[in-house]
Amino acid sequence: MSALPAPALTDRHGTRVLLVGPSWVGDMVMAQSLVQVLLQHGPERTIDILAPAWSAALLARMPGVRGAVTIATGHGRLGLRERLSLGRRLHGCYEQAIVLPNSLKSTLVPFFARIPRRTGYVGECRYGLLNDWRRLDKAKLPMTIQRFVALGLPDTASLPRDVPVPRLTVQPANVRAALHQLGLNLEDDVLVLCPGAEYGAAKQWPAEHFAVVGTNLADRGWSVWVLGSVKDQEASQAVCDRIGPAAVNLAGRTSLAQAVDLISQARAVVSNDSGLMHVAAALGRPLVAIYGSSDPGFTPPLSPASRIVTLGLTCSPCFQRICPQGHLDCLRRIEPELVLQKLAELLPNQLSESATS
Numbered sequence: 001m002s003a004l005p006a007p008a009l010t011d012r013h014g015t016r017v018l019l020v021g022p023s024w025v026g027d028m029v030m031a032q033s034l035v036q037v038l039l040q041h042g043p044e045r046t047i048d049i050l051a052p053a054w055s056a057a058l059l060a061r062m063p064g065v066r067g068a069v070t071i072a073t074g075h076g077r078l079g080l081r082e083r084l085s086l087g088r089r090l091h092g093c094y095e096q097a098i099v100l101p102n103s104l105k106s107t108l109v110p111f112f113a114r115i116p117r118r119t120g121y122v123g124e125c126r127y128g129l130l131n132d133w134r135r136l137d138k139a140k141l142p143m144t145i146q147r148f149v150a151l152g153l154p155d156t157a158s159l160p161r162d163v164p165v166p167r168l169t170v171q172p173a174n175v176r177a178a179l180h181q182l183g184l185n186l187e188d189d190v191l192v193l194c195p196g197a198e199y200g201a202a203k204q205w206p207a208e209h210f211a212v213v214g215t216n217l218a219d220r221g222w223s224v225w226v227l228g229s230v231k232d233q234e235a236s237q238a239v240c241d242r243i244g245p246a247a248v249n250l251a252g253r254t255s256l257a258q259a260v261d262l263i264s265q266a267r268a269v270v271s272n273d274s275g276l277m278h279v280a281a282a283l284g285r286p287l288v289a290i291y292g293s294s295d296p297g298f299t300p301p302l303s304p305a306s307r308i309v310t311l312g313l314t315c316s317p318c319f320q321r322i323c324p325q326g327h328l329d330c331l332r333r334i335e336p337e338l339v340l341q342k343l344a345e346l347l348p349n350q351l352s353e354s355a356t357s
Contacts, residue, residue: 015042018069018090018115020099020106021051021059024198025256025275026299027144028055029282031100032166033302034148035064040164041152048094050109057257058279061168071109078105087112098151099130119151144299165302168282170264178258179265182250188223189350192263192280194271195239196232196251202293202323203272205331207235211242212336213270213343218246220351222267225250227259227276267350268343273299281306286346288339292331293318307342309334 017038022028028051035047046066049059053070060068069090072082083105090113097110099120107129110118119132127133134155141147141159149163179185195210197203214224224243226236228251236251254262260279263269268286271277273294280287281301289301291310295317300308310316316330323330344351 015045015096016094017045017047018094018097018110018113019047019049020097020101020110020120021049021055022100023052025055025058026273026278027100028058029166029168029275029278030145030299030302031148032062032064032168032282033145033164034098034100034152035062036164036167037149037152037160039064054256057255058168058260060257061170061260063167063169080108083108084112087114089113090115100148100151104129121147121151142297145302163302165304166278166282167284168260168264168279170261170283174257175261175265178254178261182253182258182262184225184248184262186265188221189217189267190265191217191222191224192266192269192271192285193224193226193236193239194228194269194274194276194280195226195235196228196276197272197274198229198231202318202320202328202331203274203291204235205272205290205292205334207238208242209332209334209336209339210239210270213339214239214243214247216336216340217268217343217351218243222246224248225262225266227251227254227262268347270339270343277301286343288342288346290331290334290339292316292328292334293320293323295319305346307346309338309342 021031038045048067048069049065050069056068059065087109094115096117097115099106102121102123104124104126107126111129117132118130120130121136122133141150145163146159193210193214195207218224224247226239226249228236230252232251236249240247240249263280264283266285269280270288273291277289281303284303284305287301287306289306289308293316296308296310311330311333313330315325
């Protein structure tokens with residue numbers, strides 16, 4: 001993957017905006033909607049995103065983002081010296097910073113850079129660090145993406161009726177390189193399964209249920225790619241073992257860049273509520289998203305080519321990493337046949353009702 005160009009620190013054309021990005025893949029994808037809104041209201045703007053180094057590949061596939069400003073501090077670390085040094089280097093480079101995370105540390109670089117306008121929601125004693133602070137009305141803005149977009153508008157402005165959905169784009173050369181490196185081909189329709197979830201087990205549909213879905217499509221001649229991180233290798237292998245030779249375990253074998261490029265080639269995707277789910281939605285892939293402990297009203301996939309499966313039990317959403325009841329009924333009771341039905345709705349010409357019987 002080619003790296004994004006370094007921000008042009010001497011560029012004085014238009015309004016230069018630095019977005020301080022989130023630390024989760026899914027949230028970073030949703031920030032692209034804010035990029036769209038900023039450019040709709042100021043096409044001359046240049047937009048860079050301050051983010052962890054791992055996100056550079058994602059930002060390179062995000063339309064409207066000029067460059068990535070990476071920070072070396074690990075997740076959860078204050079890294080005061082690194083933030084001070086970076087802030088001093090960015091002095092004079094931007095007219096506005098928009099801070100998406102709600103932590104105090106996320107405001108430090110814009111403050112040290114003396115960016116004239118520093119926008120964000122109040123919290124963690126950030127009044128002095130932000131000078132365009134907003135109070136978050138969670139009832140008025142129930143969705144993460146709405147909260148992000150609102151920060152790109154004047155404080156008194158209403159959200160657009162149709163918030164733009166996040167978009168990612170890929171380059172054919174990168175796709176070909178990923179396929180070649182991983183020994184994959186596109187001779188068959190491809191189902192991508194994403195059985196992991198970085199947040200915790202209470203977001204993970206059982207591997208045996210994923211396998212039923214994968215087996216159904218494998219029996220129809222599809223290839224099945226199982227994607228995830230190194231942490232997901234065991235669950236992904238369990239899925240592949242049940243499906244058979246049509247399934248390939250790619251968990252932990254791809255970079256984030258390669259995962260994005262591979263998902264772009266999927267005929268359909270089935271995923272837990274995870275970062276890769278938001279990637280699939282932003283790529284416009286037909287997607288069935290499975291929700292357990294999390295709330296589809298808060299962080300849904302926003303693509304019209306998506307369907308949500310959730311049971312809405314009285315104990316969910318609990319937002320816990322591990323099921324506090326110990327039964328994980330919110331996910332275990334979601335039958336594979338329901339997911340197959342949703343896939344058939346998305347792909348009526350490819351998956352007739354007989355596929356779910």
